[in-house]
Amino acid sequence: MTPKPYNIAIIGYGLSAKVFHIPLIQGAPELKLYAVVQRTPKPNDDAEKDHPGIKSYRSGEEMVQDSEVEVVVVTTAPTSHFELGKLALEHGKHVIIEKPFTPSSKEASELIAIAKKHDRLLTVYQNRRWDTDFLTLSKLLDQKALGRVVEFETHYDRHRPDAPDPTSTWKAKFLPGGGAVYDLGTHLIDQAVVAFGPPDKITGFVGSQREHNPGEVEDSCTILLHYDSGLLTTVKAAVVSPEENQLRYWVRGDMGSYKKFHIDPQEDHLKAGKKPGDSGFGIESKERAGTLTTVQGGQPKTQTCANIEPVTYSAFYSQFSKALAGQDEVPVKPETPRDVIRLIELARLSSKEGRTLDIREGYAEID
Incomplete structure (x- = not known):
């Protein structure tokens, strides 16, 4: 019996989500594009129309209340990375954050501590x-x-x-x-x-x-x-x-x-x-x-x-899927991106x- 795929919710629906994350998630059999948080959909830019069957939310606060969401991918502007990452971790979600991790190394350290406290996976999309x-x-x-x-x-x-x-x-x-x-x-x-x-x-x-x-x-x-x-x-x-x-x-x-x-x-x-x-x-x-x-x-x-x-960049999500199953470490340990922000x-x-x-x-x- 094939294991149930992990449900992924993406916050943000810009270039990062559309180009660097959704195609890779959809190519990973262990993962499912479950939801997208898009604050202001437009007739020619609507995640729900582009991906029929997904859940569509207008805010991260609304999305994290959904118990079916297991992993949150943050693809918004860096100014919101800390708050959204913290929100998701404190609601029991595993988190992937688009680079740059956070604007400050202090915020990055705090997110790492929150992830450890809640026993959640935290990684940063350093795809290069x-x-x-x-x-x-x-x-x-x-x-x-x-x-x-x-x-x-x-x-x-x-x-x-x-x-x-x-x-x-x-x-x-x-x-x-x-x-x-x-x-x-x-x-x-x-x-x-x-x-x-x-x-x-x-x-x-x-x-x-x-x-x-x-x-x-x-x-x-x-x-x-x-x-x-x-x-x-x-x-x-x-x-x-x-x-x-x-x-x-x-x-x-x-x-x-x-x-x-x-x-x-x-x-x-x-x-x-x-x-x-x-x-x-x-x-x-x-x-x-x-x-x-x-x-x-x-x-x-x-x-x-x-x-x-x-x-290929698909290796990131392939390894992350194994980490979710307890078979590997996250593809990018968050301590290194934190140290990069410090540099x-x-x-x-x-x-x-x-x-x-x-x-x-x-x-x-x-x-």
């Missing part, structure tokens, strides 16, 4: 841990193919010098948990910490590259993560980068280097309506493969380094004060 090029790089690191790594650059650069209208999206406004450092920087710092562990010092440059910035949003960032081992990690998200091929990774060690351009294609495939399991999903063209340079006979030799076979706080403080900060020193938490 399953970018195929990052997994390819991780394999090279595991194999020691680059030797002792001394520099790791991870980029998410785009050429978008014109600021969006602040009335069109919350992402174009200065809000707690908003801006490039919380949006793209969260992914990039998370990958760095997953690959190399927490740094010892941090230097941040957080601000705006746009000449006209009506929303006063921090649209770009460059963050240096310093390790006592000698490793220097550069995390960079730019909006003024007029390149045909945007750099994604450049990793250098004493035995070799890995360089990769272009962003993992899964996001574009999901936006186009493709799903994991569809032919070609998550596969980059051979022309976009990275390059691996190794030292042979004292001379650098470069060869194409194709991506490994895609695991973001320190990067912004470093940028403001114009100095490198030693992370081991005590700095006041951000409320």
Whole structure:
């Protein structure tokens, strides 16, 4: 007999819910899209019409009263992540929160404590841990193919010098948990910490590259993560980068280097309506493969380094399903995203004060 799938309720019905969560939930046989909280449905944007048979709620408070809801996915703006996560946990629901976890590390720590108190699962959707090029790089690191790594650059650069209208999206406004450092920087710092562990010092440059910035949003960032081992990690998200091929990774060690351009294609495939399991999903063209340079006979030799076979973002929900059944841990332990938020706080403080900060020193938490 097939076990009854776990009922999932999603709070929010924007791009995140439609592109990054619902297709993956619907592709997991252990899970069921049970409900959506959509505050103001429109004739051409109505979750209940798009997904006949689901429950439709107008508020999180109303939804958490439904005893059939077992898991809540929070996909709203970061300013509401803490309150909605707390609400769901305190009503006995397991919780997935879209990145960034919360605007402050203090709030993240509190949610972790609430989850433990109520014996509920809590995880954060750091889906770019399953970018195929990052997994390819991780394999090279595991194999020691680059030797002792001394520099790791991870980029998410785009050429978008014109600021969006602040009335069109919350992402174009200065809000707690908003801006490039919380949006793209969260992914990039998370990958760095997953690959190399927490740094010892941090230097941040957080601000705006746009000449006209009506929303006063921090649209770009460059963050240096310093390790006592000698490793220097550069995390960079730019909006003024007029390149045909945007750099994604450049990793250098004493035995070799890995360089990769272009962003993992899964996001574009999901936006186009493709799903994991569809032919070609998550596969980059051979022309976009990275390059691996190794030292042979004292001379650098470069060869194409194709991506490994895609695991895809579906791995997140697959592992979460196992965690619900008590067969595995959550795919992203919340302590790491909490620590990433702390690094973001320190990067912004470093940028403001114009100095490198030693992370081991005590700095006041951000409320």
